[in-house]
Amino acid sequence: MALQTSPATSSYTDALVLKDVTKRFGDFVAVDNLSLNIPKGSIYGFLGPNGAGKTTTIRMVMSIFYPDEGEISVLGHPNAESVKDRLGYLPEEKGLYKKMKTAEIVAYFGKLKGMDRSTANLKAREMLTQYGLGDWLDKKCETMSKGMGQKVQLLGTMIHEPELVILDEPFSGLDPVNMEVMRDTIRSFKQDNRTVIFSTHVMAQAEELCDYIFLINKGKKVLDGPLREIKTTGDHSVKIDYDGDDSVLHQLSGVTRVNDAGKSAEVFLDSTRDPQDVLAELVGKITIRKFDLSEPSLHEVFLRAVGGDSDE
Amino acid sequence: MSKTYMVAQREFVENMRTKTFWIGVLAAPVGIILVYGLMFLLAGKTDLRRYAILDKTENQWFSSAVHEERSENEFGEILGLVNASEADQKAFAERLQASIEKLAEDHPIRRLIRDFENQGLLEDLAKVDGDRSKLPAAVRAKLLKITTAWGLKLMMDEKDRNLALQFAGGLSVKDYIDIQFEAVGEDPEQELNKMLRDDKIFAYFVVEDPFGDKKSKYVSNNFTDSKLRNHYSKHATAVIRSRHVERLRQEKDLSRQDIADINAGFRIDKKQISASGEEKEVEIKDASRSFAPLVFVYALWIAVVMMTQMLLTNTVEEKSNRIIEVLLSSVSPSELMNGKIFGIAFTGFTILGSWSLFLIAGIKLAPKLLPGQAASQFGALGLDQIVQDPLYLASFLGYFIAGYLFYAAVLVAIGSVCSSLKESQNLQQPVMFALFVPFVTMFPIMQDPNGTLAKVITYIPLYTPFAMMNRAGGPPPAWEYVASTALIVVSIWLAFRGAAKVFRVGVLMTGKPPKIREILKWMRTPTR
Numbered sequence: 118m119a120l121q122t123s124p125a126t127s128s129y130t131d132a133l134v135l136k137d138v139t140k141r142f143g144d145f146v147a148v149d150n151l152s153l154n155i156p157k158g159s160i161y162g163f164l165g166p167n168g169a170g171k172t173t174t175i176r177m178v179m180s181i182f183y184p185d186e187g188e189i190s191v192l193g194h195p196n197a198e199s200v201k202d203r204l205g206y207l208p209e210e211k212g213l214y215k216k217m218k219t220a221e222i223v224a225y226f227g228k229l230k231g232m233d234r235s236t237a238n239l240k241a242r243e244m245l246t247q248y249g250l251g252d253w254l255d256k257k258c259e260t261m262s263k264g265m266g267q268k269v270q271l272l273g274t275m276i277h278e279p280e281l282v283i284l285d286e287p288f289s290g291l292d293p294v295n296m297e298v299m300r301d302t303i304r305s306f307k308q309d310n311r312t313v314i315f316s317t318h319v320m321a322q323a324e325e326l327c328d329y330i331f332l333i334n335k336g337k338k339v340l341d342g343p344l345r346e347i348k349t350t351g352d353h354s355v356k357i358d359y360d361g362d363d364s365v366l367h368q369l370s371g372v373t374r375v376n377d378a379g380k381s382a383e384v385f386l387d388s389t390r391d392p393q394d395v396l397a398e399l400v401g402k403i404t405i406r407k408f409d410l411s412e413p414s415l416h417e418v419f420l421r422a423v424g425g426d427s428d429e
Numbered sequence: 430m431s432k433t434y435m436v437a438q439r440e441f442v443e444n445m446r447t448k449t450f451w452i453g454v455l456a457a458p459v460g461i462i463l464v465y466g467l468m469f470l471l472a473g474k475t476d477l478r479r480y481a482i483l484d485k486t487e488n489q490w491f492s493s494a495v496h497e498e499r500s501e502n503e504f505g506e507i508l509g510l511v512n513a514s515e516a517d518q519k520a521f522a523e524r525l526q527a528s529i530e531k532l533a534e535d536h537p538i539r540r541l542i543r544d545f546e547n548q549g550l551l552e553d554l555a556k557v558d559g560d561r562s563k564l565p566a567a568v569r570a571k572l573l574k575i576t577t578a579w580g581l582k583l584m585m586d587e588k589d590r591n592l593a594l595q596f597a598g599g600l601s602v603k604d605y606i607d608i609q610f611e612a613v614g615e616d617p618e619q620e621l622n623k624m625l626r627d628d629k630i631f632a633y634f635v636v637e638d639p640f641g642d643k644k645s646k647y648v649s650n651n652f653t654d655s656k657l658r659n660h661y662s663k664h665a666t667a668v669i670r671s672r673h674v675e676r677l678r679q680e681k682d683l684s685r686q687d688i689a690d691i692n693a694g695f696r697i698d699k700k701q702i703s704a705s706g707e708e709k710e711v712e713i714k715d716a717s718r719s720f721a722p723l724v725f726v727y728a729l730w731i732a733v734v735m736m737t738q739m740l741l742t743n744t745v746e747e748k749s750n751r752i753i754e755v756l757l758s759s760v761s762p763s764e765l766m767n768g769k770i771f772g773i774a775f776t777g778f779t780i781l782g783s784w785s786l787f788l789i790a791g792i793k794l795a796p797k798l799l800p801g802q803a804a805s806q807f808g809a810l811g812l813d814q815i816v817q818d819p820l821y822l823a824s825f826l827g828y829f830i831a832g833y834l835f836y837a838a839v840l841v842a843i844g845s846v847c848s849s850l851k852e853s854q855n856l857q858q859p860v861m862f863a864l865f866v867p868f869v870t871m872f873p874i875m876q877d878p879n880g881t882l883a884k885v886i887t888y889i890p891l892y893t894p895f896a897m898m899n900r901a902g903g904p905p906p907a908w909e910y911v912a913s914t915a916l917i918v919v920s921i922w923l924a925f926r927g928a929a930k931v932f933r934v935g936v937l938m939t940g941k942p943p944k945i946r947e948i949l950k951w952m953r954t955p956t957r
Binding site: 176179181198201202204205206207208210211212213214215216217225226228229230270273274 | 446
C-alpha cells in the first residue's frame with residue numbers, strides 16, 4: 118500500500134488548526150484556551166520554557182492525549198487518528214528497541230505507518246545508507262553511538278514521507294554535526310512542501326529555521342505569527358562589542374534595557390532615541406569594537422514575553 | 430495487515446531471537462529424555478530395604494512361620510489373579526512358562542510347578558472356568574499349599590527375587606528382603622549393629638518370646654520410614670493371632686468356619702459410575718484421568734506465571750526505553766496493548782506447543798522404548814487415551830487460553846503504570862499472591878471435583894479456568910461448563926476494557942506509580 122495522499126494533491130490550506138483547546142491534569146491547566154493556525158508547507162516553531170505546555174499540545178495533536186475542550190483539525194480531519202499514517206512524530210523522549218537491527222527498526226516504523234513490507238525494507242536501507250549508516254544496516258541498535266541512534270530515530274519518523282512532521286525538541290542532545298543534519302532535513306521537508314512543527318527552548322534554532330513561531334508560557338499563548346513580523350514589532354536595539362567600564366552602558370539615557378555579557382551587550386532604545394547619539398555619547402568612555410544596529414533577537418522577544426517567569 | 434498483528438509479530442520474532450526462548454523450547458525434550466533415561470536405569474531397581482531377623486525361638490520357628498504366612502498371603506493373591514479372567518490367566522501362564530524354561534531342571538520352582546501339573550491342579554482350575562470359589566475346598570487347600578511353598582522359595586532367596594517380581598509386581602520382595610541372617614558367635618547383635626552402621630541392612634528385628642511379656646526389638650537408624658516395621662508387624666501379628674486361634678479351636682472346639690469368621694476382615698471392592706450411569710470397575714487409567722487435570726492446572730500455572738512475567742518485563746522495559754511514545758504516534762494504545770498480549774501469547778504457546786508435541790510423542794513411544802515391566806506399568810496408566818480424547822484436550826486448551834488472556838490483561842495494566850522493574854515487582858505481588866490459591870486448592874478439588882470448595886472457586890473469575898480444568902476428573906455437569914465459560918468470557922472482556930484504559934494513561938506516565946484509587950478512577954472514565 119502506497120501513501121494515500123501526496124502533499125501536492127491535498128486540499129487543506131492549514132496543516133493544523135487548534136481552536137480554543139484546553140487540557141487539564143487534575144487541577145493543573147496544562148494548555149489554556151489555545152488557538153493556532155499552522156499553514157501548509159511552513160516551518161513552525163513552538164517556543165516556550167520547560168513545562169510551558171509544548172509537549173502536551175503536541176501530544177493532543179497526535180491524539181495521544183485528548184483535549185478537555187476545543188477542537189483540533191489535522192490535515193483537514195477532525196483528529197489525528199484517521200490520518201496517523203500521514204504524520205511523522207519524533208517525541209522528546211525517544212528510544213529504540215535495543216535488540217533490533219537498524220534497518221529492521223526503521224522499516225518497522227514504516228510498516229506501522231501502513232507501508233508494505235518490501236517497500237519499507239528497501240526504503241529503510243536506502244535512507245540509512247544515504248545518511249551515512251550503510252555499514253550499520255544489520256547491526257543491533259544497542260551497538261550504535263547516541264548520535265547514530267538519533268539519526269535512526271529521525272529516519273523512522275520520515276520513512277513514510279509524512280505530510281506533517283512534528284519534532285519535539287529535535288536538537289536536544291545533538292552534536293554540531295548532527296545538528297546540521299537535522300537542520301538540513303527540516304529544510305528539505307519544506308522544499309517538498311511538507312509542514313514541519315518543531316518545539317524548542319533554544320531561540321537561536323528557531324530564529325534560523327522558522328517561518329512562523331508560537332510562544333507559549335504556563336499553558337497560555339503569548340504570541341504567534343510570522344517570525345519577521347514578530348521581530349520588527351517591538352523596540353529597536355544595538356549590539357555593541359566593547360572593552361572598558363560597563364557601568365557607562367547602564368547610565369545612558371533613553372535606554373529601556375541592557376543585556377550585558379561583559380564584552381558585548383544588547384542595548385534597547387526607546388523609540389525617540391537615535392542610535393547615532395548613543396554612539397556619540399559612548400565614544401571616549403569605552404573602546405567600541407563593533408556597533409551594530411539590528412532587530413531584537415528572538416531571545417529578547419522570548420525574555421520580554423515571558424519576563425521573569427522562565428526557569429531558563 | 431492490522432497494526433495489532435504487526436505489533437504481535439514483532440514481539441514474537443524478537444522473542445524468538447532470545448536464548449531464553451530456545452532454552453524454553455528444548456526444556457521439554459531434554460526433560461523427557463532425562464525422565465525416560467532415569468526410568469530405564471532405575472527399572473526394577475526400587476529402593477530395596479534389606480533387613481535381618483535375629484530369631485531366638487526354638488529352631489527359629491517364628492520367623493519361618495512369618496515367612497510362610499506372608500508367602501501364603503501374597504501368593505494367594507496371585508492365585509486370585511490366576512482365576513481372575515481367562516485372558517489374565519493365559520497371560521500369567523505364558524509368563525510362568527517363559528520364565529520356567531530358563532530355569533535349570535532341578536530348580537526348586539520347576540519341581541514345584543511339576544507338582545502343580547502332576548497333581549492335575551491345572552485341569553481342576555480349567556474345569557471351574559476361572560471361578561475359584563467353585564473349586565472344591567481340598568483342591569483349593571492343595572493349590573494354596575503348593576503356591577505358598579513355591580512363593581516361600583522365591584521370597585527367601587534374593588537371587589530369585591526378580592523372577593518372583595515377574596509374576597507379580599505387588600509382592601513385598603519388591604521393597605523388602607530378608608538377608609537370612611544366621612547367628613554365629615557369642616554376640617550376634619554386635620555383628621548386626623556393625624552391618625547397620627555399614628549400611629548393609631536398613632534394620633533388624635530381635636524376636637525372643639513372641640507370646641510372652643517381653644517385647645521384640647526393632648533396631649534401625651531411620652525412624653521416619655516405618656513401612657518395613659509395619660509390614661513385618663502385620664505378618665507377625667497374623668502368625669500370633671492364628672496360633673491363638675488354633676489353640677482356642679482345640680480348646681473350645683471351634684469349626685474352621687468359625688476361624689475364618691474370626692479372621693475375616695472388612696473387604697472393599699472399588700467401583701465408580703460411568704458417564705452413562707453404569708457401575709464399573711475402577712481401573713488405573715481412571716485414576717490417571719483424575720490426575721491428568723493436575724498436570725494441566727500445573728501447566729497453566731507455569732504458563733501464566735512465565736508468560737505474564739514476560740509481558741510485564743517487556744512493557745516496563747519498553748516504557749523505560751521511551752519507545753512507547755514513538756509507537757503511539759502510529760498505533761492506538763489498545764492496538765499496542767493487544768499486540769503485546771497476542772505476541773507474547775504466540776511465544777508462550779509455541780513453547781507450550783513444543784512441550785505438548787514432545788510429551789505426546791513420549792507417551793506414544795514409551796511402550797517401545799521402556800524395558801518390559803516399566804512399559805506395561807506405563808501402558809496401564811492409559812495416558813495415550815487421554816492424548817487421543819479431542820474433547821477433553823479442547824476444553825483444556827480453551828480454559829488455558831482464557832486463563833492466560835485474563836491474567837495478561839491484568840499484568841499488562843500493571844506493567845504500564847510502572848517505570849521500573851522494581852516497582853512492577855512490588856505492584857504485581859497481590860497478583861502473585863492470588864495465584865497461590867489454585868495451587869493450594871489443586872489437591873482438594875481433585876479429590877472432590879464437585880464439592881463446595883470446587884464450586885466456590887469455579888465462580889471466582891480469577892480462578893475459573895484453573896478450577897474447571899481441575900474438576901475435569903469429576904466431570905462437572907454441562908450447565909457448569911456453560912456458566913463458567915460465560916463468566917470467563919465476560920471477565921476477560923471486562924479485564925481487557927479496564928486494562929486498555931489504564932494502559933492508555935499509564936504508559937505515558939513517569940515517576941511514582943499511581944495509587945490504586947487513581948487507577949480505579951481511570952477505569953471509570955468513559956473512553957472517547
